Amino acid sequence: MVGLAILTFFAILAAIPEVLVGPLQTAVTSIGPRLSPPIDGFPLGTDELGRDIVNLTVHGARISMTIGLLATVVTVAIGVLVGIVSGFVGGRIDAVLMRITDFFLVIPTFVLALILTPIIRDVVGSATTEVFGIRMTLIVIVVVIGITSWSSTARIIRSQTLSIKERAFVDRARVVGAGPGYIMRVHILPNVINLIVANAVLVFAGAVLTETTLSFVGLGDPFQPSWGQLLEAARSVGAPGLGAWWYFVPPGLGIILVVFAFTLFGSALDDLLNPRRGGRR
Amino acid sequence: MGGSFVARRLGQAAITIVAIILINFVLFRLMPGSPERVILRGTPNVTPERIEALRERWGLNDPVFPDQLVAYITSTLTGDLGYSFIARGQTVVDVLAQRIWPTILLFGLGEMVAIALGLALGAYSGWRRGGPIDYLGNSVSLILYSTPYFLLGMGFLLVFASSIKWLPTFGMLTAGRVYGSPFEFLADLGAHLVLPLATVSLGLVGQYAIVMRSSIIETLSEDYVNTARAMGLSEGRILRHHALPNALLPTVTLIAINLGYVIAGAITVEVVFNWPGLGTLTVQALTARDYPVLQGVFLLLSVAVVLANLVADLVYGVLDPRVRT
Numbered sequence: 067m068v069g070l071a072i073l074t075f076f077a078i079l080a081a082i083p084e085v086l087v088g089p090l091q092t093a094v095t096s097i098g099p100r101l102s103p104p105i106d107g108f109p110l111g112t113d114e115l116g117r118d119i120v121n122l123t124v125h126g127a128r129i130s131m132t133i134g135l136l137a138t139v140v141t142v143a144i145g146v147l148v149g150i151v152s153g154f155v156g157g158r159i160d161a162v163l164m165r166i167t168d169f170f171l172v173i174p175t176f177v178l179a180l181i182l183t184p185i186i187r188d189v190v191g192s193a194t195t196e197v198f199g200i201r202m203t204l205i206v207i208v209v210v211i212g213i214t215s216w217s218s219t220a221r222i223i224r225s226q227t228l229s230i231k232e233r234a235f236v237d238r239a240r241v242v243g244a245g246p247g248y249i250m251r252v253h254i255l256p257n258v259i260n261l262i263v264a265n266a267v268l269v270f271a272g273a274v275l276t277e278t279t280l281s282f283v284g285l286g287d288p289f290q291p292s293w294g295q296l297l298e299a300a301r302s303v304g305a306p307g308l309g310a311w312w313y314f315v316p317p318g319l320g321i322i323l324v325v326f327a328f329t330l331f332g333s334a335l336d337d338l339l340n341p342r343r344g345g346r347r
Numbered sequence: 348m349g350g351s352f353v354a355r356r357l358g359q360a361a362i363t364i365v366a367i368i369l370i371n372f373v374l375f376r377l378m379p380g381s382p383e384r385v386i387l388r389g390t391p392n393v394t395p396e397r398i399e400a401l402r403e404r405w406g407l408n409d410p411v412f413p414d415q416l417v418a419y420i421t422s423t424l425t426g427d428l429g430y431s432f433i434a435r436g437q438t439v440v441d442v443l444a445q446r447i448w449p450t451i452l453l454f455g456l457g458e459m460v461a462i463a464l465g466l467a468l469g470a471y472s473g474w475r476r477g478g479p480i481d482y483l484g485n486s487v488s489l490i491l492y493s494t495p496y497f498l499l500g501m502g503f504l505l506v507f508a509s510s511i512k513w514l515p516t517f518g519m520l521t522a523g524r525v526y527g528s529p530f531e532f533l534a535d536l537g538a539h540l541v542l543p544l545a546t547v548s549l550g551l552v553g554q555y556a557i558v559m560r561s562s563i564i565e566t567l568s569e570d571y572v573n574t575a576r577a578m579g580l581s582e583g584r585i586l587r588h589h590a591l592p593n594a595l596l597p598t599v600t601l602i603a604i605n606l607g608y609v610i611a612g613a614i615t616v617e618v619v620f621n622w623p624g625l626g627t628l629t630v631q632a633l634t635a636r637d638y639p640v641l642q643g644v645f646l647l648l649s650v651a652v653v654l655a656n657l658v659a660d661l662v663y664g665v666l667d668p669r670v671r672t
Contacts, residue, residue, distance in 0.1 A: 169366055172656055173649045174607035177629075178370070181641045184633065185377055271493070278495055282615055283630050297498065301619065306504035307516065318498045325493035 069330035072323050079127040090125045091117040101303070104312055111312035113296075114303045122296055123316040129292040130274055131324070133204055133211075137273040140212025142266045145219025150250050150258070152220065153227025164224070170217035176276065179214045183207060183285050203287040211276050219265050223258055230257045260339040267332035271325045278321050293317035352664055360657045365420070367649045371642050372419045376411065378638055428646070429639035433631055439643040442628070447647070449519055450624030453540070453617070454610060457547030462602065465552040469559025470594070474586055476564060484556060491553030500546040500619035507542060515539045517621050543620045547613055554605070559598045566594040596666060603659030607652035 079086065089095075098112035105111070110119040152163040186206050197205050230236065231254070239249050280286070281294025288295065300306070300314035402408050409415055422428075428439035468488075472481035491499075508516045515521065519539050526532040566572065567590050575585045614626030621627060625644055632640040 169363060172363060172604075172607065172653060173367060174611040174645075174652055176608065176611035177645045177648050180611075180629065180633065181374060181638070181645050184636055184641075185374055185638070188636075189377060275493075275495060279497070279615055282495070282497055283618065284633050294495075297501070301497075301501065306501045306619075307508040309505065309508075309510070311505055314498075314501055318501070321498065322490065322494050326490055329489065329493055 069327040069334070072327035073331065076127055076131065076320070076324050076327075079124050080131040081128075083124045083128045087118070087121045087124045091121045101305075101308075101310055101313070103310070110316055111310070113299065113313055119312055119316055122291060123293070123320060126291055126293040126296050126317050127320060129200070129204070129290050130277060130294070130321070132198065132200055133208055133277045133292060134270050134274040136198065136200070136205075136208045137211035137215075137277065138266055138270045140208060141216045141269050141273065142219055142262060144212060145216035145265075146223050146255075146258070146262055148216065148220040149223025150227050150254055153224040154231055154246065154250050154254060160224075163220075167217045167220045167224075170214065171221070175214035175217075176279065179210045179276065179280060180283065180285070182210045182214070183280060186210065201287055201290050204290060204292075207277060207280055207285065210280075211273050215269070215272060215276065219262075219269060222261060222265055226258050226261050227254055230254055264332060264335040264339045267328055267335055271328035271332060274321065274328070275325055293321050297321075353661065356657055356660050356664075360653050363653050364650055367646060367653075368420055368423050369416075371423070371646060372416055374642065375419070375638075376415075423646070428643045431632075431640045432637040433635045433640065439639045442640060443625070443643050443647055446623065446625050446628045448624075449622055450614070450617070450626065453543055453547060453622060453624060454613065456540070457544055457551065457613070460544070460548040461551035461555055464548065465555025466559045466595070466598065468552070469556035469598075470563050470586070470591060472556070473560040473563030473567070473594075474590075481560075485560070488553035488556045488560075491549060492557065494550070495615070496546065496550040496613045497615040497619050499550050500543070500616045503542050503546055504619060514541050516542055519623050543616055543622050546616050546619070550613060550616070551609060554609075555598075555602060558601050559594065562594040562598045563590055566590045569593070596663065600659050600663050603655050606655045607648070610648060610652070 083090075091097075096112070096116040096118070098108050098116040098118055099105075100112065100116050101114045102108060102112045102116075108118050108120070110123070112118060113122065148163050148167065152160045152167075183206055186209070187203060190202065190206060195202055200208070236249060236253055239253055244252075277292060278294030278297070281292050282298045282301070284298060286292055286295030286298060288299070291299070294317075296317040297314050300310070300317075303310075303313075305311075305313040409418070426440055428443075430436050431439050431442045434442045468484050472478070472484040475481055504516050507514050515538055520532075520535055521539075524535065526535070572585060572589055575589050580589075614624070614629060616622070617624045617626030618630050625647070628640065629644050631637070632644070
């Protein structure tokens with residue numbers, strides 16, 4: 067319940083930031099004093115450019131959560147595709163796909179994301195197109211998180227596919243002449259959807275953490291500051307050492323609460339929906 | 348332990364390492380700009396002869412596949428990772444070698460503290476399931492688990508740099524200080540180590556406690572624990588002699604498997620405290636787009652994780668014959 071309340075709160079922040087705090091303030095439109103502690107009109111103080119921290123944090127909620135959501139979609143899509151194909155087709159394809167999956171499970175994928183992001187950005191170039199209101203630089207982060215974190219989803223979906231494949235209705239579909247593509251779409255996918263939802267919630271928590279950390283090491287976009295980007299900015303002006311708690315505590319708390327709530331919610335769903343873990347703990 | 352089990356695990360690890368090098372090769376070819384520029388960026392006095400020699404050695408005049416790939420794998424395996432841009436032409440291996448010890452010091456100690464504390468906390472809260480310590484420990488563990496490591500560090504920094512000025516918060520040693528004795532050196536190092544170490548340990552302790560807790564709970568429901576209870580053994584004796592050893596095994600393996608995620612996230616702690624290890628190096632390299640160094644870090648950390656996994660697998664194989672299939 068606590069988890070759901072926190073989620074609703076942040077979902078509202080992310081859905082309508084303009085209504086709540088007006089448009090995102092920039093170096094040009096900022097009106098506050100520089101790096102000021104909370105004062106009248108700026109309940110959480112300002113950053114080094116005089117921007118209102120409340121404004122930045124609320125807009126950061128939208129940016130962090132949109133990236134998290136998109137990255138979750140990419141991650142889960144790859145994971146489900148690999149998992150179902152691997153489990154259903156079996157044989158050599160299964161062996162190859164699972165080798166790749168194991169590889170991604172073992173290596174430190176965050177470090178891979180760290181090096182992939184700037185390279186892909188250099189290759190894509192400085193395109194200024196926006197997708198879902200997100201700048202290209204951040205879309206690269208979405209894609210990178212997607213291609214580096216799908217492996218555990220693939221594992222889970224594969225094992226469930228293996229058991230569904232043996233059920234009578236799949237045999238029946240095959241006997242009446244359904245092709246493998248049709249069976250995977252119509253018979254397997256709806257039966258793993260519970261698992262996908264539970265897994266997606268946990269993936270989201272991980273994606274928000276990964277995005278935050280990538281932004282913190284300098285791969286964020288200052289023009290669309292996520293929470294991680296705000297933390298990076300706070301660190302680089304030395305906010306913690308100067309005692310400027312108001313700069314990094316609000317976005318920091320946002321991250322902790324969102325990840326905490328999603329982890330709680332995700333494990334609850336997982337216990338409820340994942341047949342393999344039912345009854346434990 | 349069966350020889351085939353060891354051989355298979357060794358083979359898998361070798362294949363994984365080759366795949367890592369393969370990824371590095373693809374990334375290297377993907378980078379914009381000609382490869383020799385990427386390798387030589389930052390080296391002074393680049394002459395046409397030097398470029399030609401380099402093209403020759405890295406096989407850049409040959410076709411990409413298989414010649415360049417073979418040349419790349421060979422040079423990586425012989426420890427040639429190119430030259431660093433930020434370090435003005437020093438080899439990547441030299442740069443990594445300078446930065447690896449602070450990281451090993453910080454994370455070696457941090458892991459030890461976190462494992463000891465996490466296992467103790469997890470075992471106790473799993474044993475006294477539903478008790479006050481369990482309730483408190485579980486909530487704290489989950490919150491710590493949700494907190495990025497660097498954020499924890501920023502919190503420490505806030506308290507210790509601006510309010511209580513007990514401890515140094517920057518770097519590994521006091522800059523420019525001359526030490527009269529080795530003890531002074533150690534004291535200075537120790538003082539600088541306290542805050543980053545506390546951050547790393549605290550960041551890790553939550554997840555270790557969670558894993559250990561569920562492991563001990565699972566073990567306590569096993570038949571042999573019931574048998575021990577039926578035999579009239581005391582609860583403390585059951586925990587120490589029956590439940591703990593069996594719960595430790597999967598936990599330690601999980602810790603080894605998760606090492607990669609942990610280290611990767613935790614290197615950001617170094618940035619907060621300006622600890623001169625691989626984490627700060629990575630961020631400097633990112634800022635300067637020093638790809639050879641970034642690839643070196645990726646290779647180093649990946650191989651370390653693969654080896655840790657290998658060791659964990661083999662140790663598990665020795666301790667638990669059932670996995671040797």
